[in-house]
Amino acid sequence: MVKRIYYLLIICISVSCTSIKEYNKKITVEKHSIQSLKADLDFTYQILKEYDPGIYWYISKKELELKFDSVSNSITEPLTSADFYKKITPLVASIKCGHTSIKYPSLSYNKIEIQQLKKKVSPLEQFTYAITKDKKLYILTNKGENTTLKIGSELLTIDGIDVKNAIENLKPFISSDGYNETHYDVTLERFFAQRFKTYYKEKDSLLIKYKLDNGSIGETYVKVLNKKQVDTVKNVNKHEIKHPKYRGKYENGEPQLDFKFLEGNHENAYLKIKSFSVPMANYEMFYKECFDSISKNGTKNLILDLRDNGGGSLDASRNLFAYLTDKEFVYLDKPVTNGYFDARKYGNGYQKINYFLFGHNDRDIVKQDRNGDFYSFMRGYKPMQPNKNNFKGKVYVLINGYTFSAASLLSANLKGINRATFIGIETGGGFNQCVAGSLPVITLKNSKLLLRFGLYRMAPNAKTEIIGHGIFPDIELSSSIKDRLNGIDQELNWVLNNSKTSK
16 A cells, blocks of 8 residues: 555656646647547547447437547548537437536646636626526526626627527537437526536626616626625525534525425425535435424425436435335336446546555446346345335425436336326436446547546336436426516425315
């Protein structure tokens, strides 16, 4: 171990001596040769063919090969990493796997630059957004100091770029499960600033043309701000009691894990889980607190809010299901995989160092059955028992296009046993399966773009005959832009109104 640490220090020193400017130049202005770009393209396809068990679920091998050939043939001159990103990202997204994507690499900075960047908030990051079905972009919250752009303003152009066209241009860069369409707009709402910056290269000052709700049109500049100039978004619910630390970090001033009783009584319990991987959260303690309280107060209805839950820990998802059934259950099909993945060969720097120090590899969690098929050992594909304090009342689940991965897995299993009434729109995550479990990120050698992909087929015990879609709601409903601006939650209101009249 001493020798390993010694070698690690040598590696770190060597890396630190590498010119940051040269690296940044390579991923910004430097043009890569045709040969090197095609090598990255071939490498991407080879990796996905070798390790992704779902590569041909929603696109045939012939069609995908034609797409790769088409992109390869279109590379007729040297390109920057940014230009190559615009070619390869939609190509990888055409596989229709929400966990498989190309990421643009971050620039490298020295310590002083990093500290300076942490103090800055770029123009588009000063707002949160809503996108309508007709591709209009509205401001939901304004955390900056520009008071001209009021809440509810529609953005028409950004530095002369038509916003509707920008939304259409960015859609092919978003990976979604199967033939699902609901995931795109919700994802772009959440990450509009980052996506726009990657595609169009956001500047420190942007000229924005907007339209107010009274129809008047104007223009204003939005500039980079110091974080001290940006107001922290307050929690709209203004909780009087601080949550215990084990509920994890807040996001934009709001709890990602929340539990409360509604309407001044204990008949309706509201449980919000915005992620199954909230930093610093202890899900076991949180679930115990919630269901102990539900049991103690004789609650009749549980409203489980999985909107905007992009997934996370399988354990956190599965353990919640154990509170929602009173029967023995199987949560997963066997998580099959194509074989062993060796990060020492393909991984990024962190993965290689981790392997170097601790000698870990997929052989610790990947097994081979009697038929020679590989699978990952995960709790849930063999029968499990319900939690002793399971809830036996009515369950209502709120879903939307960002209900994804582990949140979709939970929803599919609940749907499969007819345990809940679903309200909202189709989940972004697939019903029958996805490729996830372990998500390595590897760097393409020449362009330095990052390839992220899953290794295991993650499938719920439940199944649907509708291929390539998510969990459909029993009650299709979504709050309008006006509702959202006014703090009206139509999905939640539907449950509150109908739970009173249901038997």
